[in-house]
Amino acid sequence: xxxxxxxxxxxxxxxxLENDKPSDPVIFLKPDTAVLPKNRPFFIPDFSxxxxxxxxxxxxxxxxxxxIDKKFAHKYYEEIGLGIDxxxxxxxxQLKTKxxxxxxxxxxxxxxxxxxxIAVNTIKNVDNINFSLQKNDIVVQQSNTSxxxxxxxxxxxxxxxxxxxKIGDIIFTGTPSGVGKVEVNDKLKGFIEQNEMFSITVK
Ligand code: ZN
Numbered sequence: 121x122x123x124x125x126x127x128x129x130x131x132x133x134x135x136x137l138e139n140d141k142p143s144d145p146v147i148f149l150k151p152d153t154a155v156l157p158k159n160r161p162f163f164i165p166d167f168s169x170x171x172x173x174x175x176x177x178x179x180x181x182x183x184x185x186x187x188i189d190k191k192f193a194h195k196y197y198e199e200i201g202l203g204i205d206x207x208x209x210x211x212x213x214q215l216k217t218k219x220x221x222x223x224x225x226x227x228x229x230x231x232x233x234x235x236x237x238i239a240v241n242t243i244k245n246v247d248n249i250n251f252s253l254q255k256n257d258i259v260v261q262q263s264n265t266s267x268x269x270x271x272x273x274x275x276x277x278x279x280x281x282x283x284x285x286k287i288g289d290i291i292f293t294g295t296p297s298g299v300g301k302v303e304v305n306d307k308l309k310g311f312i313e314q315n316e317m318f319s320i321t322v323k
Pocket of ligand 1: 125126127174176205292294295
């Protein structure tokens with residue numbers, strides 16, 4: 121199982137990190153060892169002093185596919201979820217400056233939170249989903265999938281040009297603005313509409 125992550129998919133987040141708007145989606149991978157086991161706390165790794173939360177809509181792939189046409193992409197997922205792409209921002213900035221890959225900053229153990237799943241057939245329109253992240257009961261990130269630069273079906277088409285999608289693969293669709301540092305004892309709760317999708321403690 122692989123985690124395929126999209127960077128810079130919301131205009132407001134690109135602006136807050138002072139990145140250029142890409143002409144194609146930015147893609148990186150996380151290994152399955154990055155998945156934070158259910159009901160476990162997230163431990164801030166000792167190689168970073170600036171780990172950020174990035175709340176993201178997740179898409180779980182349910183069929184094998186390659187070169188998937190955008191108009192058939194909806195057949196490749198039945199469930200949408202919510203997660204966190206934890207990012208060691210200090211390390212990522214060092215790597216970016218040197219033009220090096222981001223993996224050490226993004227793919228470390230525990231860096232991928234995967235919450236509960238919602239059946240797509242219970243959602244009116246996947247391109248109009250409200251989602252949010254609360255830190256210590258205060259909303260810190262809030263957006264809607266309509267604000268994605270590349271929508272879910274476009275991402276599946278794009279990603280599958282490069283990587284064969286397999287059953288159980290998960291796409292992290294990118295974070296909106298409001299990313300920020302996590303501290304020991306923070307409580308992070310993610311919501312799709314009013315439904316709580318995950319709740320984790322930072323240690
Ligand atoms: Zn991200």
